[in-house]
Amino acid sequence: MSDNARDHFEIPKFEIPTDMRSMAEASFDEARKAFEQFVTNARDTAGKIEERNAEMRAGAKDLSTRALSYAERNVQSSLDYAQSLLKAKDLNEVMRLHSDYVQGQMRSLAEQASEMGQAVSRAAMDAVKPKN
Template structure:
């Protein structure tokens, strides 16, 4: 028994693509403003904030790419495979991001605790 095809009109797929593009541009402007804002502040946590912002930006880019792939899925099996791959990569990335940020937080904490000469 074959998987039923997803019957989505081309116009709806085009509209979804345009909506994804618009949302991605809006988030791009948000991240540009946030990066400029974080760069103006000089604290021990500034680098961690920049890194967290960069990780969030990477996650959003991955989410937009994921949405684009889903828009073009032709059947439920393909959509589920796309979803599975996305979740697997996001879990891997989240673990790596947490390790990096945890290490940086520990480093900043050690630097902050050092006696000033």
């Protein structure tokens, strides 16, 4: 293919307009603050439940702690991904960021499912142990 023909098939440059980027970043910052407040409230609520329910078994506590931790990490990862997309310079970078994000999430979810399965098994075994 000649250089002239190749020029006609280049991928157009992808740019987010400055005003749109600024507005998206402001919205993103508000979403991050709302998420951080949600996590703080969830932790406070979890602490209050623990205080009122001193008899909670260690396995159930471990499961709820893990679930909250996984949710926090997954949402944080999504927020970080969204923020990186706002800073992408072209379509190739957007595609790379998306691929990296999806691969990372698949690994993370597989690890989380495995860990949660093991924790559920431990909690089930603890639940059937006779009380002394």
